[in-house]
Amino acid sequence: MKTLSTLTFTNSYCDLPDSLGTRVTPQPLDNPFLVHFNPLTAEKLELASITALEPTFVDIFSGKATLAGFSPLAMKYCGHQFGQYNPDLGDGRGLLLGEVITSAGAKWDLHLKGSGKTPYSRMGDGRAVLRSSIREYLASAAMEGLGISTTHALAIIGSETQVVREKIETAATLIRVAESHLRFGHFEYLFYSGQHVELQQLADYVIEQHFSELTTTSSSYAEMFKQICHRTATMIAAWQAVGFAHGVMNTDNMSILGLTFDYGPFGFIDDYDPHYICNHSDYSGRYAFDQQPSIALWNLSALGYALTSLINKTDIDHGLEHYQHQLQQQYSHNMRQKLGLTLTDDVDSILFSDLFQLLQHHHVDYTLFFRTLSYITVTDLPHSSSLFNELFQCTTELNKWLERYQQRVLLEPNDSQRLAIMQQHNPKYILRNYLTQQAIERAQQGDYKLIDKLMTVLARPFDEHEDAEILAQLPPHWGKHLEISCSS
Numbered sequence: 001m002k003t004l005s006t007l008t009f010t011n012s013y014c015d016l017p018d019s020l021g022t023r024v025t026p027q028p029l030d031n032p033f034l035v036h037f038n039p040l041t042a043e044k045l046e047l048a049s050i051t052a053l054e055p056t057f058v059d060i061f062s063g064k065a066t067l068a069g070f071s072p073l074a075m076k077y078c079g080h081q082f083g084q085y086n087p088d089l090g091d092g093r094g095l096l097l098g099e100v101i102t103s104a105g106a107k108w109d110l111h112l113k114g115s116g117k118t119p120y121s122r123m124g125d126g127r128a129v130l131r132s133s134i135r136e137y138l139a140s141a142a143m144e145g146l147g148i149s150t151t152h153a154l155a156i157i158g159s160e161t162q163v164v165r166e167k168i169e170t171a172a173t174l175i176r177v178a179e180s181h182l183r184f185g186h187f188e189y190l191f192y193s194g195q196h197v198e199l200q201q202l203a204d205y206v207i208e209q210h211f212s213e214l215t216t217t218s219s220s221y222a223e224m225f226k227q228i229c230h231r232t233a234t235m236i237a238a239w240q241a242v243g244f245a246h247g248v249m250n251t252d253n254m255s256i257l258g259l260t261f262d263y264g265p266f267g268f269i270d271d272y273d274p275h276y277i278c279n280h281s282d283y284s285g286r287y288a289f290d291q292q293p294s295i296a297l298w299n300l301s302a303l304g305y306a307l308t309s310l311i312n313k314t315d316i317d318h319g320l321e322h323y324q325h326q327l328q329q330q331y332s333h334n335m336r337q338k339l340g341l342t343l344t345d346d347v348d349s350i351l352f353s354d355l356f357q358l359l360q361h362h363h364v365d366y367t368l369f370f371r372t373l374s375y376i377t378v379t380d381l382p383h384s385s386s387l388f389n390e391l392f393q394c395t396t397e398l399n400k401w402l403e404r405y406q407q408r409v410l411l412e413p414n415d416s417q418r419l420a421i422m423q424q425h426n427p428k429y430i431l432r433n434y435l436t437q438q439a440i441e442r443a444q445q446g447d448y449k450l451i452d453k454l455m456t457v458l459a460r461p462f463d464e465h466e467d468a469e470i471l472a473q474l475p476p477h478w479g480k481h482l483e484i485s486c487s488s
Contacts, residue, residue: 001048004060009098012097012107016205017198020381024095026063026117027126029159029171034058035130035443036451037155039176040459043110044152053157061297062157063115070097073120076378077187078192080302081253082286088194089185090120091251093128096181107209110154111179114173127163127171129204131440134451136174136263136352138439140243142431142458143260146170150260151178170444175310175352178259180210184303185252191306199298203310210257216456222315225307229300229319231258233326235297241334242364243269243425245289246280247484251299265484270475272366280434280483293327338370340418343411351408358401363476364391369428374422378415381406390474420459427461428472434479435471476485 013021037052051057055292059065074091081089094113101107113136114128133156143150147477154175161171161451182202190199200399203221207214211227214220235258239246247265255261264412267278274290282288289293300323304316311319335352336342359369369391376384381402385395392398412418431454457465 001052003048003054004057004067005049007045008101009067009068010101010107011069011071011096011098012205013069013075013096013099014073017195017201019076019190019193019198020197020202021075021091021096021363022119024072024074024115024118025113026072026095028063029157029173030063030169031160031161032058032062032157032173035156035158036137036448036455037135037171038137038455039152040141040144041154044102044106044177045154046102047154049454055154058157060373061112061155061173062159063112063173067097072115074120075186076189077183077185077252078189079183079250080188081250082282082284083298085188085192086252086406087122087189088380089189091118092121092124092174093118093126105180109176109178111176111178111181112127112173113171113176115169125163126173128162129165129169130172130444132168132264133172133174134440134443135266135436136176138431138436138451138454138458139263139266140176140260140262143456143462144181144465145458145461146238146242146427148244148260149235149258151176151255153177153380165399178255178257178261180206180255180257180259182206182256183252183261184254184256184299185250186256186304187303187306188251191309196309199306200310202419203307206256215429219253219315221310222309222312222319225304225311225316226319226322228256228258229323230326232296232300233323234258234330235260236293237327237330237334239292240289240331241338241484242430243272243289245269245276245278245287246289247282248294248297249292249295251302254296254299254303267433267484270432270480271363272356272369273357273363274360278484283341285409287398294329296327297323311317334425337421339372340422341408341412342417343413343419345411346406347408349406352399354404355411358397362394363393367427368472370422370426371428372474374419374426375488377419378406378409378412381409417447421442428464429461429468430438431456431458432475432479433482433484437479437482 039049072095076090076091078087095115097110099107117126137153140150140153157173163171245267253262265279276289277285385399442450457468
């Protein structure tokens with residue numbers, strides 16, 4: 001394991017055209033201090049956890065000091081926000097500090113979120129608040145624990161710097177770690193500003209850095225687009241299966257590597273509602289839970305259009321068709337794992353459809369239903385409705401569905417295998433909004449114990465964690481109706 005001073009840094013992004021970013025020096029926070037550190041993310045960087053206890057760690061990631069090898073740069077991009085093109089976007093409160101190269105040759109971006117004003121701050125102060133930093137910190141850990149592609153977070157640095165949002169809050173920085181911070185919006189920016197030579201340079205860079213298995217031919221760009229479509233489909237299928245809503249699927253929030261990116265007003269579904277809107281600023285429901293697959297397709301279409309100087313329409317259409325095929329296949333696979341089904345049968349689609357209608361009609365907690373079901377043997381299924389009394393006010397319809405599910409399960413070769421598969425794919429712990437809110441309120445008072453507990457269970461959400469049962473319980477009524485916005 002290494003210390004910060006012995007990490008190997010580079011910044012290949014700085015070799016790209018100057019129009020893709022601006023060098024900016026972070027603005028220091030007042031009286032910074034460490035709020036929390038994630039040793040699992042540190043392991044990715046081969047960074048010793050004890051480094052977080054050194055004063056230089058807080059100084060460097062609060063903007064008070066720098067580190068040899070850092071080349072702070074605010075990225076320039078644009079994007080479609082709620083379907084409308086906005087050219088005036090970029091890293092308004094974050095800086096790409098550099099890239100860590102591990103002994104195995106892996107490359108990880110270090111990005112400082114909340115580092116102060118940049119040329120792209122759009123009248124903002126360039127700061128992140130403690131509240132939003134905790135939300136992203138916990139969310140990235142939750143998604144990683146669930147096996148969903150995501151950015152990561154190394155640490156949160158708090159401060160006494162005051163910022164004004166709906167009220168006065170304290171500023172913080174989040175150290176985000178990712179294989180890449182490139183977005184659909186980077187390509188859109190170069191396309192709409194007529195920088196087609198630079199756009200090709202960016203595409204060549206993406207292929208070299210992230211799709212190196214592609215040969216450098218005229219078809220490489222089409223294959224790159226297809227791979228982006230594939231990764232995006234895999235990510236969206238995982239979101240839908242676990243009940244995750246992103247909330248702000250603008251093209252500038254879409255990763256070219258299919259990473260869950262830019263956590264804002266996200267939410268995990270409590271009571272099953274396919275029309276769930278987690279962002280209270282989304283008045284039209286554009287980014288509702290059940291709209292995410294089609295919005296991702298819309299965003300990929302926008303990316304494809306931005307690549308038309310490199311890819312012909314036929315190849316773009318093929319990539320979009322591949323997205324839809326991969327999404328359907330992967331989502332079906334994920335949901336079959338949630339029900340422990342290894343074989344296929346004609347009744348399966350109806351069984352799934354009726355289950356979703358049942359959960360929606362009775363306002364059933366999505367996570368707890370599947371987790372409860374994953375412990376019931378095939379012989380006990382017809383007599384198990386009492387196990388769901390906390391979730392259903394009336395179990396008459398549930399009994400009928402359980403009987404049908406039993407008949408389907410009897411076709412499976414091994415019931416123990418079914419239960420094992422279900423327990424490995426139906427989490428007991430998710431990052432519910434009310435838990436995040438409680439962690440934030442306690443952290444604002446200097447108490448970080450709930451963050452500790454949440455990070456432990458979120459790292460292994462399929463385990464039992466008998467000392468943390470309270471974190472797996474049904475949310476209180478108030479916890480299901482929290483309003484979350486994009487405000488940072």
